[in-house]
Amino acid sequence: DSGVTQTPKHLITATGQRVTLRCSPRSGDLSVYWYQQSLDQGLQFLIQYYNGEERAKGNILERFSAQQFPDLHSELNLSSLELGDSALYFCASSVAQGANRNTIYFGEGSWLTVV
Amino acid sequence: GQSLEQPSEVTAVEGAIVQINCTYQTSGFYGLSWYQQHDGGAPTFLSYNALDGLEETGRFSSFLSRSDSYGYLLLQELQMKDSASYFCAVTDSNYQLIWGAGTKLIIKP
Numbered sequence: 001d002s003g004v005t006q007t008p009k010h011l012i013t014a015t016g017q018r019v020t021l022r023c024s025p026r027s028g029d030l031s032v033y034w035y036q037q038s039l040d041q042g043l044q045f046l047i048q049y050y051n052g053e054e055r056a057k058g059n060i061l062e063r064f065s066a067q068q069f070p071d072l073h074s075e076l077n078l079s080s081l082e083l084g085d086s087a088l089y090f091c092a093s094s095v096a097q098g099a100n101r102n103t104i105y106f107g108e109g110s111w112l113t114v115v
Numbered sequence: 116g117q118s119l120e121q122p123s124e125v126t127a128v129e130g131a132i133v134q135i136n137c138t139y140q141t142s143g144f145y146g147l148s149w150y151q152q153h154d155g156g157a158p159t160f161l162s163y164n165a166l167d168g169l170e171e172t173g174r175f176s177s178f179l180s181r182s183d184s185y186g187y188l189l190l191q192e193l194q195m196k197d198s199a200s201y202f203c204a205v206t207d208s209n210y211q212l213i214w215g216a217g218t219k220l221i222i223k224p
Contacts, residue, residue: 042202
């Protein structure tokens with residue numbers, strides 16, 4: 001158990017809908033990262049927050065948005081969903097603003113299926 | 116652009132040794148990490164190299180040559196449970212992780 005908690009674990013929704021994925025980082029971690037992993041694909045970095053502020057942005061679509069709240073949990077909002085958005089979405093956390101020593105800890109992921 | 120290259124798939128026999136290579140081209144370099152991911156599971160940290168040379172952690176070792184922009188993960192005494200995908204990742208000058216596409220390790224009995 002990495003200490004990173006993600007909900008829901010599984011989600012099935014229809015095209016055009018909107019969903020919110022939730023992440024609670026490890027206790028003490030200030031950085032939260034979001035990744036997308038499509039079937040048999042690599043990890044696509046979406047966005048990082050550090051202590052409530054956006055720190056880095058990757059290949060995140062305009063239909064997607066995220067935020068980190070004062071209690072450090074984070075939410076990833078996916079809207080106008082398309083079939084191609086079906087993927088495993090990971091949240092990860094680390095203590096530092098940057099990935100020092102690259103030890104970031106991943107949650108178990110949220111499986112999103114768009115039908 | 117920034118890129119990491121690693122083989123898409125490697126096959127080995129149980130009990131053998133396998134090496135997974137990673138070459139990188141990034142904006143700055145602070146270190147090279149390796150993560151393991153079993154099917155449907157979360158990536159988990161294996162090792163980190165900031166300096167040239169070999170780091171050993173049990174059956175797993177990781178090597179780095181900064182002059183060659185190259186590293187590898189060495190897995191010894193392969194077990195069936197080592198069947199997984201292995202990702203290399205570089206920490207760039209902005210302390211951001213740049214990921215390789217992953218290597219699927221298939222182990223045959």
